[in-house]
Amino acid sequence: MNFEHSLKEKIAQALLQLYGITINPNELTFQETRKEFDGDFTIVVFPFIKQSKKSPEVTATEMGEFVKSNSNILTGFNVVKGFLNLSINDMLWLEYFNSIAKEGNFNIMIPPKQDSNKTVMVEYSSPNTNKPLHLGHIRNILLGHSVSMILMKVGKTVIKANLINDRGIHICKSMLAWKKFEHGETPQSSKLKGDHLVGKYYVIFDQKYKKEIEELMKTGSTEEEAKKQAPIIVEAQEMLRAWEHSDAEVMALWKMMNTWVYEGFEDTYKRLGVDFDKLYYESDTYLLGKEIIEEGLQNGVFFKKEDGSVWVDLREEGLDEKLLLRSDGTSVYISQDLGTADLRFKDYPTLNQLIYVVGNEQEYHFKVLKIIFKKLQKPWYDGLYHLSYGMVNLPSGKMKSREGTVVDADELMQDMVQTAREMTLMLGKVEDFTEADAEVLFHKLGMGALKYYILKVDAKKTMLFDPAESIDFNGNTGPFIQYTFARICSVIRKAAGFDTLKSFKKIPAPTDRNLMPKEKEIIKHLYQFPMAVDIAATQYSPSIIAQYVYDLAKLFNSFYHDNPIVDADQIQTSIFRLQLSLMTAETVKECMRLLGIEVPEKM
């Protein structure tokens, strides 16, 4: 039984005996005592003064007295206005620390929760196959991957899914441009990554299209007419129809170009260090949804208009009527999503949650999607969750692929690694590294900087990226945290040189030492880890973990600066501090793993 809970029970007891207030101990919440006051936990007594009929100060003092004299948890308390600050016996902190520091006991820090035996699918990335990935995708991918890791950490079974948008008019655009304007160019011949090659033709299409529109407008067409009549777009639409009829030539071209793109994406995913358990292709799923539409028509949830189009009326929900099927019987975007959601719950019968990592511009879409499933009375409708994240903007505003202002994912990663390389060489950190090891390090650092930079920001917020300013490596950054880890590893290597210290892991640390303030702060922060993970999991928010691990690293660096860890004359202290350092390192590593960031043992 942990002391925090015992303490809550004592406080509940105090409230009952002193004031006749009945409260469930679990409903009491502590906040961490602020640094400027003495104490570990703080309880706010304002909510009780109505019933205690005494001033906040008196109420707090009486409660403190009661708890102190009726248990051995506290060594003292103090009262500031309505805040009761409680000081926990160091011994209890040390006992807690020993319990987590035991070898192989790391996972006890996350107790299994009752609702943890759930299967959840996290869909992320979900790229179009007509252009390479950019910074916006990176945010999506890192979020999806990290959230998956966090959910696994709290015991859920996670299926990482990717729905690849491999069909449609935009795909035909790059196909058509390649067909018309290429000169046998392939990834091999051009030395271009497949996705970039295809993206190049998508751009070429757009240029030609624009030119045709201009010419048509010169001959008197309106812009709207021109956009519809431009020969190249007409041809692309023909190609889409041919694709839908499985025209052999078009299919062959489509398969070839998609293969190029997949190879390119695979490479990007690999460098990002992410993967998927299940791939869905829109070319397989785009016709789904018609069954559901039929179902909805049968039970009167949807209705058909005279022209044959199918709609759902969402005016009761404060929305509008929404089209689900065109008058020509073809499906629209949302009908596909209706089908694919249904498919997933069929594919995975144990699935009870489906998280879509999709930008906030699609909030309306997912709102509609969920309401429709509710109307259809699908039992799992409540398990649908749109993990909506904000855009990544540039100082100049939105990234626009047509204006060439997108920050390319591959280029950005390359730049990050290059910056890491320059920085590390300048600091002279890799003189005893082999060239291959150094490259591995540069990659870890560059990617660490990038990933941390993105994940530390609350997902729902729009964030800014300035390409002119390179992502930092000092301060609140990935490399700072990586550095903290490497430092600890270095200390532990040093300890291995002392006979009395080298097996410090196995020596039980004493529980009777007086903790120094900075030692205690670290233990207290370690104590918060399970809660941080829990909050991150319930809020689907990697930024909680990023903030947590940064604070931990900062605490440790300050401690490290002030106190010698390996000291042959102070064996007991050294052993304790080595254990504290190791525990910090493992927690740092675990947090970074949850963020998808690797930590180096030397840097």
Add this chain to the structure above:
RNA sequence: GGUCCCAUAGCUCAACCGGAUAGAGCAUCAGUUUUCUAAACUGACGGUUACAAGUUCGAGUCUUGUUGGGAUCACCA
């Protein structure tokens, strides 16, 4: 126009259910290295939390309004 989201230090970001004097980093300035990695540490500077009212013991956080920014409301995806 309707609906939704956002607004915190010069810049980029924090702040768990409403809790104490709103915190970090960058930038600027001043310090710290014969000691385990200075990608570090310590300090200074920097704020009417866009504005106005309300709710209450207490509001960056909740409510309403105003201003400014963004998204969305397609027989596009």
